Amino acid sequence: MAETITLLQVSDMHLQQEPDMLLKGVNVEQRFQKVITEIESQSADALLLTGDLTHHAPKAYDRLVSYVHSLSYPTYWIPGNHDLPEEMTRFADTELASRVKTFDGWKLIFLDSSSQPDGKGSGSLSESELSFLKAELSQTAPDQHVLLVLHHHPVSVQSRWQDDICLGNAGQFWQIVDLYPQVKGVIFGHVHQSWAIQRGDVQLFSVPATAAQFKAQTDSSEVEDDPKLAGPAYGRYLLYSCGKISQQVIRLPA
Numbered sequence: 001m002a003e004t005i006t007l008l009q010v011s012d013m014h015l016q017q018e019p020d021m022l023l024k025g026v027n028v029e030q031r032f033q034k035v036i037t038e039i040e041s042q043s044a045d046a047l048l049l050t051g052d053l054t055h056h057a058p059k060a061y062d063r064l065v066s067y068v069h070s071l072s073y074p075t076y077w078i079p080g081n082h083d084l085p086e087e088m089t090r091f092a093d094t095e096l097a098s099r100v101k102t103f104d105g106w107k108l109i110f111l112d113s114s115s116q117p118d119g120k121g122s123g124s125l126s127e128s129e130l131s132f133l134k135a136e137l138s139q140t141a142p143d144q145h146v147l148l149v150l151h152h153h154p155v156s157v158q159s160r161w162q163d164d165i166c167l168g169n170a171g172q173f174w175q176i177v178d179l180y181p182q183v184k185g186v187i188f189g190h191v192h193q194s195w196a197i198q199r200g201d202v203q204l205f206s207v208p209a210t211a212a213q214f215k216a217q218t219d220s221s222e223v224e225d226d227p228k229l230a231g232p233a234y235g236r237y238l239l240y241s242c243g244k245i246s247q248q249v250i251r252l253p254a
Contacts, residue, residue, distance in 0.1 A: 051080025051151030
């Protein structure tokens with residue numbers, strides 16, 4: 001059994017219909033390309049793309065697939081509230097759309113939290129998705145560790161406007177998760193910030209976006225302008241055989 005599993009997380013790219021289009025004053029395509037250039041020479045067991053891959057942009061999915069195609073490790077994705085599920089279904093038969101992946105001692109479960117959007121940014125796990133989660137956890141061996149991957153945050157991030165658009169049915173999510181001590185971690189996107197939160201025995205993590213960042217702990221949306229925090233970023237995780245998870249956030253210049 002491998003001592004550690006190495007995962008990379010890239011989130012909230014918000015790629016536009018055309019690569020030269022700006023969002024919140026920045027070229028999101030160039031910022032994402034910087035991150036891809038940074039990680040393509042690294043070794044990892046997988047890259048996780050945790051939602052808002054595009055910003056309602058059908059053409060951007062093909063460009064995204066071309067960017068990750070040359071990586072030496074597999075890529076898996078989930079949708080966010082700005083994604084187009086009907087476009088993502090074009091890749092339903094590819095490795096990108098995997099729902100469950102197992103590594104030595106670990107199971108990764110990928111969840112779609114884009115159901116029941118409120119038009120403001122929130123999303124939920126559908127009834128079928130909750131059933132899928134419960135079924136997968138019920139089939140998990142007692143000694144196997146589980147990492148859940150979804151877009152919306154199921155806990156508070158201490159920003160009023162962001163907590164208003166969190167996982168809409170977080171209570172139902174935790175009712176299931178709390179029954180299974182195999183769940184050791186949750187990785188999410190959506191907030192365009194770095195978080196490491198402990199809820200009981202479960203570690204929760206997020207990384208900043210590759211698109212523009214948001215200031216943390218605010219009542220309303222504010223784009224990050226601190227040069228130390230404003231650039232594109234990604235995360236690197238080590239999953240240990242004991243069930244612990246460590247996170248490193250790597251920030252690139254704006």
